[in-house]
Amino acid sequence: xxxxxxxxxxxxxxxxxxxxxxxxxxxxxxxxxxxxxxxxxxxxxxxxxxxxxxxxxxxxxxxxxxxxxxxxxxxxxxxxxxxxxxxxxxxxxxxxxxxxxxxxxxxxxxxxxxxxxxxxxxxxxxxxxxxxxxxxxxxxxxxxxxxxxxxxxxxxxxxxxxxxxxxxxxxxxxxxxxxxxxxxxxxxxxxxxxxxxxxxxxxxxxxxxxxxxxxxxxx
Amino acid sequence: xxxxxxxxxxxxxxxxxxxxxxxxxxxxxxxxxxxxxxxxxxxxxxxxxxxxxxxxxxxxxxxxxxxxxxxxxxxxxxxxxxxxxxxxxxxxxxxxxxxxxxxxxxxxxxxxxxxxxxxxxxxxxxxxxxxxxxxxxxxxxxxxxxxxxxxxxxxxxxxxxxxxxxxxxxxxxxxxxxxxxxxxxxxxxxxxxxxxxxxxxxxxxxxxxxxxxxxxxxx
Numbered sequence: 224x225x226x227x228x229x230x231x232x233x234x235x236x237x238x239x240x241x242x243x244x245x246x247x248x249x250x251x252x253x254x255x256x257x258x259x260x261x262x263x264x265x266x267x268x269x270x271x272x273x274x275x276x277x278x279x280x281x282x283x284x285x286x287x288x289x290x291x292x293x294x295x296x297x298x299x300x301x302x303x304x305x306x307x308x309x310x311x312x313x314x315x316x317x318x319x320x321x322x323x324x325x326x327x328x329x330x331x332x333x334x335x336x337x338x339x340x341x342x343x344x345x346x347x348x349x350x351x352x353x354x355x356x357x358x359x360x361x362x363x364x365x366x367x368x369x370x371x372x373x374x375x376x377x378x379x380x381x382x383x384x385x386x387x388x389x390x391x392x393x394x395x396x397x398x399x400x401x402x403x404x405x406x407x408x409x410x411x412x413x414x415x416x417x418x419x420x421x422x423x424x425x426x427x428x429x430x431x432x433x434x435x436x437x438x439x440x441x442x
Numbered sequence: 443x444x445x446x447x448x449x450x451x452x453x454x455x456x457x458x459x460x461x462x463x464x465x466x467x468x469x470x471x472x473x474x475x476x477x478x479x480x481x482x483x484x485x486x487x488x489x490x491x492x493x494x495x496x497x498x499x500x501x502x503x504x505x506x507x508x509x510x511x512x513x514x515x516x517x518x519x520x521x522x523x524x525x526x527x528x529x530x531x532x533x534x535x536x537x538x539x540x541x542x543x544x545x546x547x548x549x550x551x552x553x554x555x556x557x558x559x560x561x562x563x564x565x566x567x568x569x570x571x572x573x574x575x576x577x578x579x580x581x582x583x584x585x586x587x588x589x590x591x592x593x594x595x596x597x598x599x600x601x602x603x604x605x606x607x608x609x610x611x612x613x614x615x616x617x618x619x620x621x622x623x624x625x626x627x628x629x630x631x632x633x634x635x636x637x638x639x640x641x642x643x644x645x646x647x648x649x650x651x652x653x654x655x656x657x658x659x660x661x
Binding site (some may be wrong): 368372376377382388390395396424427428434435 | 565
C-alpha cells in the first residue's frame with residue numbers, strides 16, 4: 224500500500240513537472256515532426272515496407288531521446304531528496320509508468336502525423352495501433368532501465384545509445400514483423416506469436432529491472 | 443580448484459584427441475554438408491564454451507552485488523573477456539561453414555544475425571567498463587548491466603531463432619544434428635570436444651584472473 228501511494232505521488236509529480244514546462248513533450252514532438260518531414264522530402268512516396276521500417280527508425284531515436292531525458296536531467300540535489308523520501312522500487316516504477324504514458328502519447332501523435340504526411344494507411348489499422356502501443360511500452364521499459372544505468376555511470380548520452388542498441392534489436396525485429404503483418408492486412412491470429420513474445424520480453428525486462436534497480440540506486 | 447593441474451591436462455588431452463580424431467575419423471556421408479560436418483567439433487564447442495563462461499560471469503556478478511568483494515568483479519570481467527573471444531571464434535567458424543554449405547560467409551541467417559547482436563551486448567559491457575573511472579562504481583554498474591544483459595542474450599540466441607525461418611540445423615523447421623549423426627559415431631568426438639574446449643576456456647579465464655589479482659596486489 225505504501226509502495227502504491229509512493230508510486231502514485233511520484234508519477235503525479237513527474238506529470239505535473241512535465242505539464243508545466245512541456246520540455247520533453249515539445250522537444251521530442253519537434254524532433255519527430257522534423258524527421259518525418261525530412262523523410263517525406265527525400266522519399267516523397269514509399270512502398271509499404273520502407274514506410275514501416277522508416278517509422279520504426281524514427282520512433283527508436285525519438286524514444287531514446289524522450290526516455291533518456293528522464294534520468295539525465297535530474298539534478299543531484301533532487302535525486303538525493305527523493306532517495307530519502309521514497310523506496311527505490313517506487314522510484315523506478317514511477318519513472319517507468321511516466322515514460323510509458325509519455326511514449327504512448329508521443330507515439331500516437333507521431334503515428335497520426337506520419338500517416339497524414341505520407342497519406343498511406345495500413346490495411347489493418349487497429350492491429351497497427353496496438354503494435355505501436357506495444358512498441359512504445361517495450362521501448363519505455365527497456366530504455367528507462369538503460370538510462371538509469373547510463374546516468375549512474377556519468378557519461379550520459381553516448382553511453383545510453385551504446386548500451387541500448389543491442390538490447391533493443393530483438394524488440395525492433397519483432398515489432399517490424401508484427402507491423403508488417405498489420406500492413407499486409409493478414410489475419411490477426413497470425414501475429415499472436417509475436418505479440419506474445421513481445422509481452423514476454425517486457426515482463427522479463429521489468430522483472431530484471433525491479434530486481435536490479437535497488438542495487439543501482441544505493442550510492 | 444583453480445590451482446590444480448589434473449583438469450588442465452585433461453582439457454589439453456581432450457582437445458588434442460578431438461581435433462586429431464575429428465579429422466582422421468570417418469564422417470557420415472551427407473549431401474551438401476559432406477566433409478565440412480567436421481566443423482561441428484569446433485563450431486558448437488566454441489558456443490558452448492561462451493555460454494558456460496557467460497553463465498559463470500553472471501554468477502560472479504550476482505555474488506559481487508551481495509558481497510562488494512572486488513575479486514568477484516574481476517572474475518566476472520575476465521570471464522566475459524574470454525567468453526567474447528570464444529563467441530567471435532564461434533561466429534568465424536560458423537561463417538567458414540556457411541561459405542561451404544549455404545553459399546556465402548554471411549548468409550543473413552537469423553541465428554547468425556542474432557549471434558552477432560548478442561556479442562554486441564557484451565562488447566557494450568566492455569565499453570561501459572571503460573567509461574567509468576572509479577573502481578567500486580565501475581564494478582557495481584557493470585555487474586548490474588551484466589545481469590541485465592544475460593537473459594536478453596539467452597532470448598536472442600535460443601528463443602528468437604526457433605520462431606523464424608532459419609537455415610540453421612535445429613531452428614526454423616530444420617532437424618537438429620541428431621538427424622545427421624545417425625550412428626552416433628560423431629558423438630564420440632563431439633562430447634569430448636565440448637568438454638575439452640569448455641575446460642580450456644575456464645583455464646584461460648583462471649590464468650587471466652590470476653594475472654589481474656597479481657597486478658592488483660602489486661600496485
